[in-house]
Amino acid sequence: MDRVNQDHISSVEIDSLLGVIPGAGGEPEGRPLEELSRHLFGCDACAQLLERHRLAQKTLGEIRVNAPHPRGIGCPPEECWPSLAAGLPVEDGDAALAHAATCGHCSELMNSALLSLRNDPTPEEEAFLDRLSVDLGDLARRLQASAPRVLPRRDAFSRIWAMAASVLVAAAAGWWMYHRINAAPLTLLSDAYAARRTMDLRIAAAPFAPEVAIRGSARPPAALLDAQAALASHFERHSQDPQWLHARGLADLLSGKYGEAVDSLLQANRIQPESADIAIDLAVGLAQKGRNEGRAADLESAETTLNGVLARQPENPPACFDRALVREDRQEGKLALEDWEHYLQLDGSSGWAGEAREHAERIRTSGQ
Amino acid sequence: MESGAEDAWRELVGRTRRLIALVVLRTARHWTEPAPALVEDLVQDTYLKLCEKQCRALREFQPHNQDALFSFLKVIAINVTNDHFKSEFAQKRRTEKVIGLNDAAELISDQSAGKAAMEQEVLFRQIDGLLCAPRTSAHPKDREIFWLYYRGGMSARAIAEIPAIGGGVKFVERRLARLTADVRDAVLPPENPEGEPS
Numbered sequence: 001m002d003r004v005n006q007d008h009i010s011s012v013e014i015d016s017l018l019g020v021i022p023g024a025g026g027e028p029e030g031r032p033l034e035e036l037s038r039h040l041f042g043c044d045a046c047a048q049l050l051e052r053h054r055l056a057q058k059t060l061g062e063i064r065v066n067a068p069h070p071r072g073i074g075c076p077p078e079e080c081w082p083s084l085a086a087g088l089p090v091e092d093g094d095a096a097l098a099h100a101a102t103c104g105h106c107s108e109l110m111n112s113a114l115l116s117l118r119n120d121p122t123p124e125e126e127a128f129l130d131r132l133s134v135d136l137g138d139l140a141r142r143l144q145a146s147a148p149r150v151l152p153r154r155d156a157f158s159r160i161w162a163m164a165a166s167v168l169v170a171a172a173a174g175w176w177m178y179h180r181i182n183a184a185p186l187t188l189l190s191d192a193y194a195a196r197r198t199m200d201l202r203i204a205a206a207p208f209a210p211e212v213a214i215r216g217s218a219r220p221p222a223a224l225l226d227a228q229a230a231l232a233s234h235f236e237r238h239s240q241d242p243q244w245l246h247a248r249g250l251a252d253l254l255s256g257k258y259g260e261a262v263d264s265l266l267q268a269n270r271i272q273p274e275s276a277d278i279a280i281d282l283a284v285g286l287a288q289k290g291r292n293e294g295r296a297a298d299l300e301s302a303e304t305t306l307n308g309v310l311a312r313q314p315e316n317p318p319a320c321f322d323r324a325l326v327r328e329d330r331q332e333g334k335l336a337l338e339d340w341e342h343y344l345q346l347d348g349s350s351g352w353a354g355e356a357r358e359h360a361e362r363i364r365t366s367g368q
Numbered sequence: 369m370e371s372g373a374e375d376a377w378r379e380l381v382g383r384t385r386r387l388i389a390l391v392v393l394r395t396a397r398h399w400t401e402p403a404p405a406l407v408e409d410l411v412q413d414t415y416l417k418l419c420e421k422q423c424r425a426l427r428e429f430q431p432h433n434q435d436a437l438f439s440f441l442k443v444i445a446i447n448v449t450n451d452h453f454k455s456e457f458a459q460k461r462r463t464e465k466v467i468g469l470n471d472a473a474e475l476i477s478d479q480s481a482g483k484a485a486m487e488q489e490v491l492f493r494q495i496d497g498l499l500c501a502p503r504t505s506a507h508p509k510d511r512e513i514f515w516l517y518y519r520g521g522m523s524a525r526a527i528a529e530i531p532a533i534g535g536g537v538k539f540v541e542r543r544l545a546r547l548t549a550d551v552r553d554a555v556l557p558p559e560n561p562e563g564e565p566s
Contacts, residue, residue: 015549052559063492064521082446086439087531097532101512102496102522107520109397117439118392129389131404132411136385138376139412146419203512240508270507273539310420 007039009046012054019311069104078109085113156226185227185234186248200355201284201325203250204277204318208351221254227251250281254349258289262298279309280318287326302326317346324359337363388445389412395449399457410452414445418458489532491555492519498554499547507543509533514547 009017013036031039034112039071039201040047057349071078076096083090100106186205194209228251238244249264272278283305290298306323309316324339340360347353392410396402402410418426418495429440499511507513516522527533527542535543 011549014546048559052557053552056556057548059491059555060518060548060551063488063495063518079447082443085530087441088439088443097509097512097530101448102492102519103513104520107516107522110516110530111520111522111526112395112398113446114522114529116391116398117442118394121390125390125393128404128407130392132389132408133404136378136381139381139415140375142412143377143381143415143419146416248441268503271535273534274546310470325482363484 008043009039009050011037016051016058017050018053039238056159069108071105072103074099075103075106081106081109082113082117085110086117105176108187169176185230185256186250188223188227188230188242189247189250189254192221192227193250195221195223198254199284199288201255201287201322201351202318203284204280224254224285228255240271240274242268242278245271246275248280249285253288258285258292261342262287276309276313276316276319279305280316283309283319283322283326287322287329291329297329298327299329315346317343317352320346321352321356324356328359328363332362333366377415384438385411388441391442391445392449392529396453398419399450399453408451413452414448417448432543438519439475445503495555498551503550505546510543510547513540513543514551517544 013031015035040050043125069145076092076099080090080093081100082095084096096106100110107335190203190206193203193206197206197209197211198213200211227247231248231251235248236246245264245268249261249268252258252261252264262282262285265278268278269275269282285304286298286302286305289295290302303323303326306326308321309319310323313319320339320343324336327333327336327339337360340356340363343356344353344360347356377519389407392407392414393402396407396410404451408537425444429437477492495512499514503510509532513527516527516530524540524544525537528535533540
């Protein structure tokens, strides 16, 4: 009976066979197609199950709004879609996007705007653009003729450049502010970690600092207080931004609130699964939570998370360092030693390397 | 001094003209196949739009990242082009406002399709309820990703290009695969009592 159950078609194989989202799974999962076909040919139950899924998928395919859809009374202004598609600020942008999701009229406008905004011209488009012959001199004269209504002719040149310069300066300042505001809490938190490193695990972006023992209720580092203040002021407006979720998670981690830290870091990791820094700090949160609450499952999750980072980036020093520590916690001495030795190949001279050598030596001596 | 002003505009246009022309061309093609002369006119209209109302668009523009200036110019080009065609088609509609026999037949056909539409609405509400319900490992934009793909007919690439969603094409494809499997399970037709694997 077990053999029969093993042969039945799995949900992963159903998804592969239906192939509904091209590229979603990468390589087809499950058994090879020929083997599945043989099984489906001889197993009515699986053939019927696949047919039911095929019908359900067909039903989903029919939900699409095919006919030209008229504008409804609740549709946002049509001018908002290009701005939303370009990432420019739009009032109630989230509500507009939620509306577009179920409105054929607005989703079509959004789609059109996205297609127009793409940067990569096709060869045919390139050829079309090559045929255009804008008379730059004539256009410049027309633009200048429009400008005098607001820009006095005698200093039109400087005014135009002043306008252009102010836009460019504002753009640069805006960009700088955007990055400064987003980066500031994370930088402060790295500083806070280094100012008083209270755990052996290392967070992704922090410089080396020796671990210190804290006795009693010491005042938190100033950088941590500053980061917490920044979070209190800005987090609500950026609550779905993975950088801010990352920062909140780190602030909780450094404050010893491991459960809250893991919640925020998990959320950031779901939004930005490709970020190695977020995944490493999530693993640190899980490991600290596991140690604090005596939960082996959290330590296991920490190791799994770090395995994921190292599968993508085998030479990521913080991930390698932290996995070695988590493996020690999990009594996986041999594997931990492998990680320490690998770490020392990546980094042989920093303060972290000194700690790695001590750990490796201890494992060798204990013969774990 | 006037020639200096012209030089300034010439510089601006020379640097951004091709970018704007590409956006105008693509936007125009949603309406019709444009002649090169029309694209040239709409490119010029885009620049003139910047000068309107004491350069108000430029003055009110607040950049929020390094690409915002180019995005801003592209958005103006899209709006100028769409406004042109909307105005043109509105004039045509005013002169062709008599409903022909074919249109009347389409209206009747639409009414007979009412039952199917109602069933679609019930299905839509069932699925939307599922997407709005709290689920483990949900993403805040799951509902938008699912409906933009299935109802709006957008590709995973297009959905990933929406800055408010982001995450890349692979991320959107992974979410779609997960959501599709969940929703398909919820709308699976009844099983044949003798046919299900044990």
